Amino acid sequence: xxxxxxxxxxxxxxxxxxxxxxxxxxxxxxxxxxxxxxxxxxxxxxxxxxxxxxxxxxxxxxxxxxxxxxxxxxxxxxxxxxxxxxxxxxxxxxxxxxxxxxxxxxxxxxxxxxxxxxxxxxxxxxxxxxxxxxxxxxxxxxxxxxxxxxxxxxxxxxxxxxxxxxxxxxxxxxxxxxxxxxxxxxxxxxxxxxxxxxxx
Ligand code: SIN
Ligand code: FE2
Numbered sequence: 001x002x003x004x005x006x007x008x009x010x011x012x013x014x015x016x017x018x019x020x021x022x023x024x025x026x027x028x029x030x031x032x033x034x035x036x037x038x039x040x041x042x043x044x045x046x047x048x049x050x051x052x053x054x055x056x057x058x059x060x061x062x063x064x065x066x067x068x069x070x071x072x073x074x075x076x077x078x079x080x081x082x083x084x085x086x087x088x089x090x091x092x093x094x095x096x097x098x099x100x101x102x103x104x105x106x107x108x109x110x111x112x113x114x115x116x117x118x119x120x121x122x123x124x125x126x127x128x129x130x131x132x133x134x135x136x137x138x139x140x141x142x143x144x145x146x147x148x149x150x151x152x153x154x155x156x157x158x159x160x161x162x163x164x165x166x167x168x169x170x171x172x173x174x175x176x177x178x179x180x181x182x183x184x185x186x187x188x189x190x191x192x193x194x195x196x197x198x199x200x
Contacts, residue, residue: 006152007142008168012093015161020085021134021185027083028105028134028192031055034080035073037107043067049112055082055103058199060121067121069102069199082196090130090196093163098127100196108138108191110180116143116151116172119164119197127198128165134158135191137182143172158183 004011016024037051040062054060058069059079073079082103090100106114119129133156140162143151153176156162164171178191186192 004154006154007144007171008166009142009171009173010163010165011154011156012161012163014157014159015089015093016132016159018159018185021159024083024085024089024132024194025134025185025192027085028194031080031083031105035059035077036075037105038074048114049108050114051107051109051112053079053105055080055086055105056199057101060102060104060197069121086132086194086196089132089161093130093161094128094165096127098198100127100130101199102195102197104195104197106193106195108136108175108178108193110136110178110190112175112190113177114175116141116147116174118145118170118172119195120170122197123200124198125169128163128169130196131162131164132194132196133160133162133191134193135183135186136189137179138191138193139176139179141174141176145170145172147172155179158185 002013035053043066061070138156140156141153
């Protein structure tokens with residue numbers, strides 16, 4: 001298995017083969033049936049282009065009250081549990097006994113993107129964040145701990161898993177664009193990204 005290192009992020013190319021991608025996708029579909037995607041707003045009042053939902057004890061939210069973790073979907077229900085197939089990606093790659101408490105699920109339609117940001121709403125940055133790509137290719141950009149400055153980009157493909165941890169845990173990152181039609185995994189196209197986080 002190929003592991004690339006870029007700015008401290010570990011990129012495990014095709015960590016999930018096609019069958020494993022389908023298995024994870026099947027579990028994510030059942031989560032989304034119970035906790036439908038919604039389109040969050042930034043604290044500044046702009047609609048994000050990605051659609052979001054979560055699984056786990058906590059889900060990540062953004063709205064006029066700011067960025068935060070919450071124990072309920074905006075519709076008032078508890079988030080569904082994180083699927084076993086997803087937890088096992090975390091355990092295999094991190095070797096940690098500690099389990100993530102949030103699996104943020106982002107859906108990117110062909111025109112969606114995500115601006116450069118740090119993942120910093122968690123209590124302890126010693127835990128890594130693990131990111132799973134499913135569906136269309138995404139141009140992923142990685143910078144440093146400070147905003148601005150030099151960045152490097154690479155295309156993430158379906159089945160790739162990125163570990164953002166250690167010295168790189170607070171590196172800025174974002175998605176410039178997705179390449180529509182590059183994968184057949186999602187029947188209606190687009191890309192799903194899962195990020196696993198220890199919250200508390
Ligand atoms: C994120 O940073 O939350 C998402 C990264 C990605 O979509 O690959
Ligand atoms: Fe992020």
